[in-house]
Amino acid sequence: MRTAMRKLISPQLKEPRQTPPLGILAPASTPMLEAFPTPLPTVSLVASTTQPQLLAFLTTHLRPPITPQTLLHFLKNKLHYHPKFTPLDFHIFQWASTIDSYRHDHNIYEWMVRTLAISDRFDALRVVLLESMPSKPCPCSDGIFCCPRIEAIFRFAINSFCRVGKLDDALVAFDTMRKLIDGRASVLVYNILIHGFVKNGQLDKALSLYDRLINDRVMPDAFTFNILISGYCKSLMFGSALALFKEMRAKGCEPNVVTFNTLIRGFFMDKKFEEGVAMAYEMIDLGCEISSVTCEILVNGLCQVEKTSMACDLLIDFVKKGVLPDGFDSSDLIERLCCESNVGRALEVVDEMWKKEKAPSFIACSTLIEGLRKFQRIEEAMTLTEKMLKEGILLDSVTFNCLLQDACRLGRTAEGDRLRLLASSKGLAADAMTFKILVSGYTMEGKIKEGERLVEEMLDREYLPDIASYNRLMDDLHSKKNQARSR
Template identity: 75%
Template sequence: MGTSVRKLIALAPQSKHLRQKTTPAASLLQVPVLGTSFPTPLPTLSLTSSTTQSQLLAFLKTHLKSPITPQILLHFLKNKLHYHPKFTHLDFHIFQWASTIDSYRHDHHTYEWIVRTLAISDRFDALRVVVLDIMPSKPCPCSDGIFCCPRIEPIFRFAINSYCRAGRLDDASIIFSTMRKLIDGKPSVAVYNILIHGFVKNGQHDKALRLYDQLILDRVKPDVFTFNILISSYCKSSKFGLALNLFKEMRAKNCEPNVVSFNTLIKGFFKERNFEEGVSMAYEMIKLGCQISSVTCLILVNGLCKAGRTLRAYELLIDFSKKGVLPDGFECSNLVVSLCSESDAGRALEVVEEMWKTGNSPGIIACITLVEGLRNAGNIEDALKLVEKMLKKGIQLDSVTFNCLLQDACHLRRTAEADRLRLLASSKGLNADVVTYNILIAGYTREGKTKEGEHLVEEMLDKDYISDIASYNSLIDGLRNNRNFAS
């Protein structure tokens, strides 16, 4: 058997579709493709059956034109092989075979495509062969001059990121070292960040720090992402003091922190139960012109509420709103729930009103909780106004809460107001049910308003809410017999 055939056998990927069996070399050498012979055998040697070999051979003859160039091969891989259900898994096999042809050289386009394809499909062993064996030994033609191909680093960066995502940090480190030897100058900070984040994500904080030290030795300037990754790692490792030191180093290196930097430190302060320090960090954000995000507010408000400092959270939120720094989209449900649970529905109402002033919707959970809180506090007046405002803004209550509020209003002899609210709710899609009508009819009965009550009974009859004549007569008789009833 010829040397080229043995080489092809060694190159063949190990899968259920391929095998390490020899086939007579004569049947594989000098296979014609569109009338042209190749000095290297086509990649059919390791296929499982002669039928599959012949099918692939016919497919190659039809779609792969000779002489092969990177453009032709890439078009074949992307537009022909990739969509073939039988042969798509052989993309690496075809790619590897092409690299053995003496007259052919892969360029950065083919390298980039195969690296991305293998990485996305989690074929990491094959990917390792490409970036550690083929690319270093057979570089892109762009590297023939004084400088290396400018696409080498982006290609390797994608591979490193994929290995980090899969938790294969040793492979990622080896690929990073190989890349450093191939590129001109030092790697960009983005590549360092990917690997540092990979170490941190997998709990290897010491390795992340060593790589950061290497970054400094290489005179690569760390950016805000570098510092954020390490600050977060320190906080997760309960080394908040070191996180603060790194934050100071960040400022000393003229690297401006962003909202993620501050959010991470605020969470760290709260974890250490240094709540006022965390709040001060938020105000420092404002002072530096760093926009407070919804996440920042959630960290502050939720953290303070969980620590039993609901009043401080309320004061902070109101102050943010008055300063005009409250972010769009912030949802205040947790604060409203905490205030209502502490029987402070008045402040909860103020929070919701402040949300509306800033153009933020308080959310259905906050509104329902507040309605219940106001009802429990006996503040039916504000509850009715709140529900009316909610309905006008398109926020609908559930029928149970709505009916309970109407019943409270009726007990206060404000049935007409409750009825108007019922009509407003109906116009907004919250239709009255049998319970709603019974509550209002009972209210009108107590107030001796027979005409209004009879009108509701007629509505019930029209909506088939009254099942028989006896029920109808009972409601009408109740209204007429209690014309002068007062409670």
């Protein structure tokens, strides 16, 4: 075993086979930092590490005979967590392949490919994919069929190449994979490549790959069409996107919510709002569920071009048809309506949502209450607040106190006090400001008993800093009463 280990660091292997770009191994007396390549950014190699240390580490943790199982265990559980030797995993992987009695299996290949891809060591990744795997295949490939894990291994690598924009490398890996596997490549691999080209603005190459997919008699799926439709829309080729949508249906591939969302967004970009809305209704007719993203595209898109009324009609119709998705936040629409002084229409939207048990969000309700307060529609604001509280939707204390202040100014302190009790039962605790507003309201209305009751409660809750504050509130109540008698 020691003899085999020394081969890893002996002068006879000055250039590891198939890995000339990665460095030269030096004699045993040479420090490790000089013997191996410069550490990669993702890992660090301590300068004090020497080749004898590596040899000792290997001798301790990798006992003969070396098998794919023992090597994988060593790489995953020993070397991978060692701060000094982690960067040397690929060199050990290459060294093991020189042992006559040893062959890498697909588990080793898969772990090595994933490790190199995740750590962005693409030079080494090319060696594994384009040299090691074709020349020294997994033992599973000794029969009439290829190893069943080949495509999965290459698919991960191809996705990693596409992730960093190395599309030429991805194509070379794809062609190599096609030679190694039995039959046709999966549509998943084509989709990864097509998406990579579209993402990098090379729509023409993505379309060429789609043609290649068709010529290879691989059936495209919804993801294939969605990627290409999105590419057409990003390139402002909306006619081609619609034509591909028709081709998609002609090939028997059912569009999904992503397909429709992409097309609707494309129509809106092309200022074809009626066509975009019609596409949404076609989506409903085909039984495809509308998502929150669909509603956001439609509603926000219409609001941005000052078609707020059209957006309201659309949303209310969705509510009545029962297709409005749970969790859709209508706050942007409500805010736009309030800014346009159309709080009545905003209230209509919220009421329709509540009728169909599609309770609007806290933000939407708060925005509407602020709008109603702004236009002095206090009674409707209080009714909405009561409905919110019964549904467990709690206002923030600032908005709630401002609403109570408006109610007290209109002589409706008792209703405000009732809201305070309801809010407390739902978890919105009244603060000192809440009580002061209500006491002031009762004082202005001359309701001494009600005011005194609140002052006593403030005292019990320790909202009054001293007895002087208590006396001042009580004096205000009684002075108001005396003023009323004198009149």
